[in-house]
Amino acid sequence: MAGFGVKLVRKVSSTRAFAKVAPHVIPAFDRTVHRLTRGKVLPSARMLPGVILTARGARSGLPRRTPLACMPEDGGTWLLIGSNFGRPGHPAWTANLLKHPEAEISWRGRDIVVRARLLEGAEREAAWAAALAFWPPYASYQSRVEREIRLFRLHRTEEP
Known part of the structure:
Protein backbone atom coordinates (compact mmCIF):
# COMPACT_ATOMS: atom_id res chain seq x y z
CA MET A 1 0.00 0.00 0.00
CA ALA A 2 1.29 3.46 -0.82
CA GLY A 3 2.43 5.79 1.97
CA PHE A 4 -0.70 7.99 1.85
CA GLY A 5 -2.97 4.93 1.89
CA VAL A 6 -1.21 3.46 4.92
CA LYS A 7 -1.47 6.76 6.82
CA LEU A 8 -5.16 7.06 6.02
CA VAL A 9 -5.93 3.47 7.04
CA ARG A 10 -3.96 3.92 10.29
CA LYS A 11 -5.85 7.12 11.10
CA VAL A 12 -9.29 5.65 10.34
CA SER A 13 -8.57 2.37 12.15
CA SER A 14 -7.62 4.29 15.31
CA THR A 15 -11.08 5.83 15.68
CA ARG A 16 -13.87 4.71 17.99
CA ALA A 17 -16.28 4.65 15.02
CA PHE A 18 -14.05 2.09 13.29
CA ALA A 19 -13.97 0.04 16.50
CA LYS A 20 -17.79 -0.03 16.52
CA VAL A 21 -18.29 -1.02 12.89
CA ALA A 22 -15.22 -3.04 11.88
CA PRO A 23 -15.74 -6.09 14.15
CA HIS A 24 -19.14 -6.70 12.55
CA VAL A 25 -18.12 -6.15 8.94
CA ILE A 26 -14.48 -7.10 8.37
CA PRO A 27 -14.42 -10.66 9.80
CA ALA A 28 -17.65 -11.70 8.03
CA PHE A 29 -16.43 -10.29 4.73
CA ASP A 30 -13.00 -11.93 5.16
CA ARG A 31 -14.51 -15.34 6.02
CA THR A 32 -16.84 -15.24 3.01
CA VAL A 33 -14.23 -14.18 0.45
CA HIS A 34 -11.65 -16.59 1.91
CA ARG A 35 -14.12 -19.49 1.62
CA LEU A 36 -15.25 -18.54 -1.91
CA THR A 37 -11.66 -18.27 -3.16
CA ARG A 38 -10.63 -21.52 -1.45
CA GLY A 39 -8.14 -19.75 0.79
CA LYS A 40 -6.47 -17.66 -1.89
CA VAL A 41 -7.85 -14.20 -0.96
CA LEU A 42 -8.15 -12.50 2.42
CA PRO A 43 -9.35 -8.92 1.77
CA SER A 44 -8.16 -7.38 5.05
CA ALA A 45 -4.66 -8.66 4.30
CA ARG A 46 -4.42 -5.79 1.80
CA MET A 47 -3.98 -3.53 4.86
CA LEU A 48 -2.16 -5.87 7.23
CA PRO A 49 -0.90 -9.43 6.87
CA GLY A 50 -3.63 -11.80 7.95
CA VAL A 51 -4.47 -15.38 8.79
CA ILE A 52 -7.62 -17.38 9.28
CA LEU A 53 -7.25 -18.96 12.71
CA THR A 54 -9.09 -22.22 13.34
CA ALA A 55 -9.14 -23.03 17.04
CA ARG A 56 -11.45 -25.11 19.20
CA GLY A 57 -13.98 -23.10 21.17
CA ALA A 58 -13.08 -22.72 24.85
CA ARG A 59 -16.53 -23.89 25.97
CA SER A 60 -17.97 -25.78 23.01
CA GLY A 61 -14.82 -27.50 21.75
CA LEU A 62 -16.12 -26.89 18.21
CA PRO A 63 -13.83 -25.45 15.52
CA ARG A 64 -14.04 -21.66 15.31
CA ARG A 65 -12.69 -19.82 12.24
CA THR A 66 -11.57 -16.26 12.85
CA PRO A 67 -9.90 -13.92 10.36
CA LEU A 68 -7.15 -11.99 12.16
CA ALA A 69 -4.45 -9.50 11.38
CA CYS A 70 -1.07 -10.92 12.28
CA MET A 71 2.53 -9.90 12.44
CA PRO A 72 4.78 -12.44 10.70
CA GLU A 73 8.12 -12.75 12.49
CA ASP A 74 11.55 -13.81 11.35
CA GLY A 75 12.01 -17.49 11.99
CA GLY A 76 8.57 -18.57 10.79
CA THR A 77 6.41 -17.55 13.75
CA TRP A 78 3.41 -15.24 13.86
CA LEU A 79 2.29 -12.73 16.47
CA LEU A 80 -1.44 -12.37 17.11
CA ILE A 81 -2.64 -9.26 18.92
CA GLY A 82 -5.92 -9.55 20.86
CA SER A 83 -6.80 -5.88 20.47
CA ASN A 84 -10.50 -6.41 19.77
CA PHE A 85 -10.30 -3.08 17.91
CA GLY A 86 -9.88 -1.30 21.25
CA ARG A 87 -13.20 -2.53 22.63
CA PRO A 88 -13.68 -3.72 26.22
CA GLY A 89 -13.21 -7.42 26.82
CA HIS A 90 -10.79 -9.86 25.31
CA PRO A 91 -11.80 -11.28 21.94
CA ALA A 92 -13.25 -14.80 22.15
CA TRP A 93 -10.45 -16.30 20.06
CA THR A 94 -7.96 -15.47 22.84
CA ALA A 95 -9.94 -17.55 25.36
CA ASN A 96 -10.05 -20.35 22.79
CA LEU A 97 -6.25 -20.33 22.47
CA LEU A 98 -5.75 -20.19 26.24
CA LYS A 99 -7.82 -23.36 26.66
CA HIS A 100 -6.82 -25.10 23.42
CA PRO A 101 -3.44 -23.80 22.20
CA GLU A 102 -3.24 -26.33 19.36
CA ALA A 103 -4.71 -24.65 16.28
CA GLU A 104 -4.38 -24.19 12.56
CA ILE A 105 -3.89 -21.11 10.44
CA TYR A 141 -6.61 0.50 21.11
CA GLN A 142 -4.69 -0.12 24.35
CA SER A 143 -5.36 3.43 25.57
CA ARG A 144 -9.13 2.86 25.34
CA VAL A 145 -9.24 -0.27 27.48
CA GLU A 146 -8.21 -1.13 31.03
CA ARG A 147 -7.27 -4.72 30.22
CA GLU A 148 -3.83 -5.63 28.95
CA ILE A 149 -4.11 -6.67 25.32
CA ARG A 150 -3.17 -10.32 24.99
CA LEU A 151 -0.34 -11.27 22.63
CA PHE A 152 0.18 -14.78 21.33
CA ARG A 153 3.08 -16.23 19.41
CA LEU A 154 2.20 -19.02 17.02
CA HIS A 155 4.81 -21.70 16.38
CA ARG A 156 4.55 -24.18 13.55
CA THR A 157 4.16 -27.72 14.90
CA GLU A 158 4.21 -29.70 11.68
CA GLU A 159 7.21 -30.37 9.52
CA PRO A 160 7.59 -27.72 6.76
Whole structure:
Protein backbone atom coordinates (compact mmCIF):
# COMPACT_ATOMS: atom_id res chain seq x y z
CA MET A 1 0.00 0.00 0.00
CA ALA A 2 1.29 3.46 -0.82
CA GLY A 3 2.43 5.79 1.97
CA PHE A 4 -0.70 7.99 1.85
CA GLY A 5 -2.97 4.93 1.89
CA VAL A 6 -1.21 3.46 4.92
CA LYS A 7 -1.47 6.76 6.82
CA LEU A 8 -5.16 7.06 6.02
CA VAL A 9 -5.93 3.47 7.04
CA ARG A 10 -3.96 3.92 10.29
CA LYS A 11 -5.85 7.12 11.10
CA VAL A 12 -9.29 5.65 10.34
CA SER A 13 -8.57 2.37 12.15
CA SER A 14 -7.62 4.29 15.31
CA THR A 15 -11.08 5.83 15.68
CA ARG A 16 -13.87 4.71 17.99
CA ALA A 17 -16.28 4.65 15.02
CA PHE A 18 -14.05 2.09 13.29
CA ALA A 19 -13.97 0.04 16.50
CA LYS A 20 -17.79 -0.03 16.52
CA VAL A 21 -18.29 -1.02 12.89
CA ALA A 22 -15.22 -3.04 11.88
CA PRO A 23 -15.74 -6.09 14.15
CA HIS A 24 -19.14 -6.70 12.55
CA VAL A 25 -18.12 -6.15 8.94
CA ILE A 26 -14.48 -7.10 8.37
CA PRO A 27 -14.42 -10.66 9.80
CA ALA A 28 -17.65 -11.70 8.03
CA PHE A 29 -16.43 -10.29 4.73
CA ASP A 30 -13.00 -11.93 5.16
CA ARG A 31 -14.51 -15.34 6.02
CA THR A 32 -16.84 -15.24 3.01
CA VAL A 33 -14.23 -14.18 0.45
CA HIS A 34 -11.65 -16.59 1.91
CA ARG A 35 -14.12 -19.49 1.62
CA LEU A 36 -15.25 -18.54 -1.91
CA THR A 37 -11.66 -18.27 -3.16
CA ARG A 38 -10.63 -21.52 -1.45
CA GLY A 39 -8.14 -19.75 0.79
CA LYS A 40 -6.47 -17.66 -1.89
CA VAL A 41 -7.85 -14.20 -0.96
CA LEU A 42 -8.15 -12.50 2.42
CA PRO A 43 -9.35 -8.92 1.77
CA SER A 44 -8.16 -7.38 5.05
CA ALA A 45 -4.66 -8.66 4.30
CA ARG A 46 -4.42 -5.79 1.80
CA MET A 47 -3.98 -3.53 4.86
CA LEU A 48 -2.16 -5.87 7.23
CA PRO A 49 -0.90 -9.43 6.87
CA GLY A 50 -3.63 -11.80 7.95
CA VAL A 51 -4.47 -15.38 8.79
CA ILE A 52 -7.62 -17.38 9.28
CA LEU A 53 -7.25 -18.96 12.71
CA THR A 54 -9.09 -22.22 13.34
CA ALA A 55 -9.14 -23.03 17.04
CA ARG A 56 -11.45 -25.11 19.20
CA GLY A 57 -13.98 -23.10 21.17
CA ALA A 58 -13.08 -22.72 24.85
CA ARG A 59 -16.53 -23.89 25.97
CA SER A 60 -17.97 -25.78 23.01
CA GLY A 61 -14.82 -27.50 21.75
CA LEU A 62 -16.12 -26.89 18.21
CA PRO A 63 -13.83 -25.45 15.52
CA ARG A 64 -14.04 -21.66 15.31
CA ARG A 65 -12.69 -19.82 12.24
CA THR A 66 -11.57 -16.26 12.85
CA PRO A 67 -9.90 -13.92 10.36
CA LEU A 68 -7.15 -11.99 12.16
CA ALA A 69 -4.45 -9.50 11.38
CA CYS A 70 -1.07 -10.92 12.28
CA MET A 71 2.53 -9.90 12.44
CA PRO A 72 4.78 -12.44 10.70
CA GLU A 73 8.12 -12.75 12.49
CA ASP A 74 11.55 -13.81 11.35
CA GLY A 75 12.01 -17.49 11.99
CA GLY A 76 8.57 -18.57 10.79
CA THR A 77 6.41 -17.55 13.75
CA TRP A 78 3.41 -15.24 13.86
CA LEU A 79 2.29 -12.73 16.47
CA LEU A 80 -1.44 -12.37 17.11
CA ILE A 81 -2.64 -9.26 18.92
CA GLY A 82 -5.92 -9.55 20.86
CA SER A 83 -6.80 -5.88 20.47
CA ASN A 84 -10.50 -6.41 19.77
CA PHE A 85 -10.30 -3.08 17.91
CA GLY A 86 -9.88 -1.30 21.25
CA ARG A 87 -13.20 -2.53 22.63
CA PRO A 88 -13.68 -3.72 26.22
CA GLY A 89 -13.21 -7.42 26.82
CA HIS A 90 -10.79 -9.86 25.31
CA PRO A 91 -11.80 -11.28 21.94
CA ALA A 92 -13.25 -14.80 22.15
CA TRP A 93 -10.45 -16.30 20.06
CA THR A 94 -7.96 -15.47 22.84
CA ALA A 95 -9.94 -17.55 25.36
CA ASN A 96 -10.05 -20.35 22.79
CA LEU A 97 -6.25 -20.33 22.47
CA LEU A 98 -5.75 -20.19 26.24
CA LYS A 99 -7.82 -23.36 26.66
CA HIS A 100 -6.82 -25.10 23.42
CA PRO A 101 -3.44 -23.80 22.20
CA GLU A 102 -3.24 -26.33 19.36
CA ALA A 103 -4.71 -24.65 16.28
CA GLU A 104 -4.38 -24.19 12.56
CA ILE A 105 -3.89 -21.11 10.44
CA SER A 106 -4.46 -20.46 6.79
CA TRP A 107 -1.48 -18.35 5.75
CA ARG A 108 -1.19 -17.23 2.13
CA GLY A 109 -3.39 -20.11 0.98
CA ARG A 110 -1.56 -22.79 3.00
CA ASP A 111 -2.93 -24.56 6.07
CA ILE A 112 -0.35 -24.74 8.85
CA VAL A 113 -0.68 -26.53 12.19
CA VAL A 114 0.47 -24.28 15.04
CA ARG A 115 0.68 -24.05 18.80
CA ALA A 116 -0.13 -20.73 20.48
CA ARG A 117 1.66 -19.36 23.51
CA LEU A 118 0.49 -16.35 25.54
CA LEU A 119 3.37 -13.90 25.92
CA GLU A 120 4.17 -12.46 29.33
CA GLY A 121 6.81 -10.34 31.03
CA ALA A 122 9.83 -9.13 29.11
CA GLU A 123 8.97 -11.30 26.12
CA ARG A 124 5.55 -9.62 25.89
CA GLU A 125 7.09 -6.16 26.28
CA ALA A 126 9.46 -6.78 23.37
CA ALA A 127 6.67 -8.18 21.21
CA TRP A 128 4.38 -5.25 22.10
CA ALA A 129 7.10 -2.75 21.06
CA ALA A 130 7.49 -4.60 17.75
CA ALA A 131 3.69 -4.65 17.25
CA LEU A 132 3.50 -0.88 17.83
CA ALA A 133 6.28 -0.27 15.31
CA PHE A 134 4.47 -2.56 12.86
CA TRP A 135 0.97 -1.04 13.35
CA PRO A 136 0.87 2.13 15.53
CA PRO A 137 -2.96 2.13 15.96
CA TYR A 138 -2.53 -0.67 18.52
CA ALA A 139 -1.44 2.07 20.96
CA SER A 140 -4.81 3.83 20.63
CA TYR A 141 -6.61 0.50 21.11
CA GLN A 142 -4.69 -0.12 24.35
CA SER A 143 -5.36 3.43 25.57
CA ARG A 144 -9.13 2.86 25.34
CA VAL A 145 -9.24 -0.27 27.48
CA GLU A 146 -8.21 -1.13 31.03
CA ARG A 147 -7.27 -4.72 30.22
CA GLU A 148 -3.83 -5.63 28.95
CA ILE A 149 -4.11 -6.67 25.32
CA ARG A 150 -3.17 -10.32 24.99
CA LEU A 151 -0.34 -11.27 22.63
CA PHE A 152 0.18 -14.78 21.33
CA ARG A 153 3.08 -16.23 19.41
CA LEU A 154 2.20 -19.02 17.02
CA HIS A 155 4.81 -21.70 16.38
CA ARG A 156 4.55 -24.18 13.55
CA THR A 157 4.16 -27.72 14.90
CA GLU A 158 4.21 -29.70 11.68
CA GLU A 159 7.21 -30.37 9.52
CA PRO A 160 7.59 -27.72 6.76
